[in-house]
Structure formats: structure tokens, C-alpha cells
Amino acid sequence: MTQGTVRLKTGFLLFPGITALDFVGPYEVLARAPELDVVLIAKSKGAVSGVLGLTLMADEDFASAPDLDILCVPGGGGIVQAASDTATIDFLKRQGAAARFVTSVCTGALLLGAAGLLKGYRATTHWLSLDLLPLVGAIPVDERVVKDRNRITSAGITAGIDFALALVGEVSGPQRAAEIELVLQYDPAPPFKSGHPRIADPVLVQVLSETRRALQEERRAFFTERAI
Numbered sequence: 001m002t003q004g005t006v007r008l009k010t011g012f013l014l015f016p017g018i019t020a021l022d023f024v025g026p027y028e029v030l031a032r033a034p035e036l037d038v039v040l041i042a043k044s045k046g047a048v049s050g051v052l053g054l055t056l057m058a059d060e061d062f063a064s065a066p067d068l069d070i071l072c073v074p075g076g077g078g079i080v081q082a083a084s085d086t087a088t089i090d091f092l093k094r095q096g097a098a099a100r101f102v103t104s105v106c107t108g109a110l111l112l113g114a115a116g117l118l119k120g121y122r123a124t125t126h127w128l129s130l131d132l133l134p135l136v137g138a139i140p141v142d143e144r145v146v147k148d149r150n151r152i153t154s155a156g157i158t159a160g161i162d163f164a165l166a167l168v169g170e171v172s173g174p175q176r177a178a179e180i181e182l183v184l185q186y187d188p189a190p191p192f193k194s195g196h197p198r199i200a201d202p203v204l205v206q207v208l209s210e211t212r213r214a215l216q217e218e219r220r221a222f223f224t225e226r227a228i
Contacts (some may be wrong), residue, residue, distance in 0.1 A: 002094045002160065003033070003114070006112055007035060007036060007037040008036050008037065008069040008070055008171060008195045009036070009037055009039065009066050009067065009068050009069045009070070010030055010034060010036045010038045010039070010042065010064070010066060010068065010070040010072065010098070011039050011040075011041045011051070011060075011068040011070070011071055011072065011095070012026075012038070012040050012072045012073075012074065012142040013029065013040075013041055013042070013071070013073045013074070013088075013091075013092070013108075013111075014041065014048040014056050014058050014074075015042060015043070015044040015048065015049070015050075015076075015078050015079075015081075015082040015085075015088065016048060016049055016076040016081065017051045017076050017079070017081060017082075017170045018048065018050050018051065018074050018075075018076040018121075019050065019051055019074060019075055019077070019079060019106060019157060020051075020052065020054045020056065021157050021158065021160070022076060022105040022106045022108065022157055022160050023045075023056065023074045023105070023130050023145070023160075024046065025157075025158065025164065026072060026074075026161065026162040026164035027106060027163035027164075028120045028124075028161075028164075028166060029165055029167075029180055029184070029186065030072075030162060030164050030167065030168065030204020032180050032183070033168045033171075033172050033176060033180065033225070035131070035172045035176070036070070036168075036171070037173055038170075039057075039059050039060055039066065040056065040057065040059045040060070041058055041059070041060045041062070041065045041091075042058035042060075042061060042152065043060050043061060043062060043085070043087055043088060043091075044058070045059070045060060045061045045165060046058060047049065047154070048184075050076065050228070051076045051077040051078065052135075052183065056217065062087055062088075062090075062091040064181035064205040065091075065095070067095070068095045068098075068099050069099060069100045069101070070099060070100060070101045070103065070167070070171075071095045071096055071101070071102050071103065071104070072103050072104070072108075073103070073104045073105070073108035073109075073112050074104070074105045074106065074108045074112050074160070075093070075104070075105060075106035075107030075108040075109070075111070075125070076106070076178050077155075078079070078108050079108070079110055079111050080218060080219060080222045081093070082111055083102075083110065083111055083114040083156040083222065083223075083226075084209065088111075089114060089115050090115065092111070092112065092114075093115045093116065093117070094113070095154075096115060096117040099150075100150060101102060101150050101151075101152060101167065101171075102117055102150060102151050102152075102168070103151070103152040103153065103154075103163065103167065103168050104123075104125070104152075104153045104154070105111065105153075105154050105157070105159070105160035105163060106125060106126045106155070106157050106159070106160065107121050107125055107126050107129050107137075107156075107219075108125075108134070108153075109124065109125040109129075109133065109136075109138065109153045110129060110136055110219070111123065111130060112151075112153075112221060113133065113135075113136020113137060113223075113228065114136055114223070114226065116134070116137070116228060117151075118136055118137055118138035118151065118153075118197065119136070119137030119138070119228055120137060120138075120139070121137075121138055121139065121145050121146065121148045121149065121151045122138070122139045122141045122148040122151075123138040123139065123146055123151065123153040123157050124140065124141050124144070124145070124146040124153050124154065125139065125140075125155065125156070126155060126156035127155065127156060127196065128156075128208075128212055128216055129144060129158060129216065129219065130214065132219060132223055134214075135223040135224055135226075135228070136158030136227075136228050137174060137222060137228035142155075142164050142223070143155070144147045144159045145159065145162050145163050145166050147166070152167060158188075159196075160184060160186075165177050165181055165186070168180060172216055208213035209216055
């Protein structure tokens with residue numbers, strides 16, 4: 001980046017019940033790119049509690065947030081409540097209409113979709129919620145990162161790191177993205193090789209699906225009622 005170049009305003013939406021790693025993983029990547037200026041935004045400035053209790057701090061509220069070049073929406077247990085909030089949806093509609101890139105991590109795609117920002121776009125999300133994407137007008141794709149025009153979505157939680165590296169490659173170039181990947185030593189070698197239903201023990205997939213059934217049905221009912 002040459003001296004005097006305007007940095008791209010990159011905003012993460014924070015909301016109560018966010019999955020911290022949906023945000024923290026991509027933040028670690030994007031904040032290292034000098035071409036990007038990362039800001040944390042919530043309905044109110046200050047503390048936002050994640051789904052497991054980790055407290056995050058929003059720099060700006062919806063009124064004070066700058067016009068964003070890149071909108072990033074994480075997911076988490078609080079997405080139904082966030083999608084029920086008129087101020088949150090209005091913020092996403094306003095920012096998404098003008099942003100250069102509209103992006104999400106995990107079930108953040110459902111929140112984007114609730115704002116009408118994925119209608120007609122190919123998208124992905126956490127494997128447990130992939131079948132909910134048509135309810136928000138999106139075309140589900142079972143891939144780790146999906147780019148359709150200026151929409152970039154990622155699969156569940158850890159895939160947010162892949163998304164962020166892909167985004168850096170788009171706006172800063174592959175060399176910058178490769179440098180960040182190396183400095184983070186991003187060389188995954190999961191010890192149990194069960195990170196996706198296609199490779200996990202089918203019994204484990206069934207158990208986890210049953211454990212999360214109530215949450216998934218709550219989401220299905222909510223997004224079905226508001227289907228786009």
C-alpha cells in the first residue's frame with residue numbers, strides 16, 4: 001500500500017450470543033492487513049457477551065459506525081435474537097447496500113439472509129444450518145468458502161480463517177494473504193479428523209445432530225415464518 005492510500009473500512013457486527021471464534025479468527029487475519037481498517041460495531045458501544053461468556057468490546061454503535069467497504073457478520077447462538085431486532089436488520093440493509101464486499105462466517109449467513117442480502121446468491125454456513133439457507137433466499141453450497149459476486153460466506157466457525165485469508169487475497173493480493181497465512185502458521189492438522197460430516201463417524205454426527213435439534217428447530221421455525 002502506497003503512502004496516502006485510503007484503507008478499506010472493515011466492520012464486524014457484534015451481538016449478544018456471538019460465537020467468539022467466528023469473529024476472533026477472521027479478526028486476527030484482517031487486522032494484519034495494512035490495507036484494511038477494522039472496526040467492531042454493535043447496537044450499543046461497549047461490552048458484548050459471547051455465547052460462552054467471553055466479553056468483546058464494540059468500538060462503534062449503529063449510529064456512529066462509518067460507511068463500510070467490507071461488512072463482516074459472524075454467527076452464534078444469538079442469531080435469532082439478532083435477526084429479530086429491527087435496528088440490527090436495518091443496519092445490515094443499509095451497510096450491505098453500499099459495501100464493496102458483504103461477508104459472513106458460520107450462521108452469520110442466516111443473519112445476512114434475514115436482511116435480504118443473500119437472495120439469489122450462492123452461500124454456505126455451518127453444516128447443521130446449511131438446509132436453512134433457502135429460507136433466506138440463498139442457494140446452499142457445501143464448501144468451506146463460497147464467493148458469489150461480492151458476497152463471501154464461510155462454513156462453520158474455524159472456516160472463518162479461510163474466509164479471511166481469501167478476502168485478503170481479493171483486496172490486498174495473494175502475496176499479502178500468503179504472508180499472513182505463514183506468520184499465523186496456519187497449517188491445520190486436526191488430531192481427530194472429524195471436522196465435517198463427510199469424514200466424521202456417522203454415529204458422532206447423529207449424536208451431535210440430536211444434541212442440537214432443539215436449537216436448529218427454533219431457527220427453522222423463525223426463518224420459515226420470515227422466509228424470503
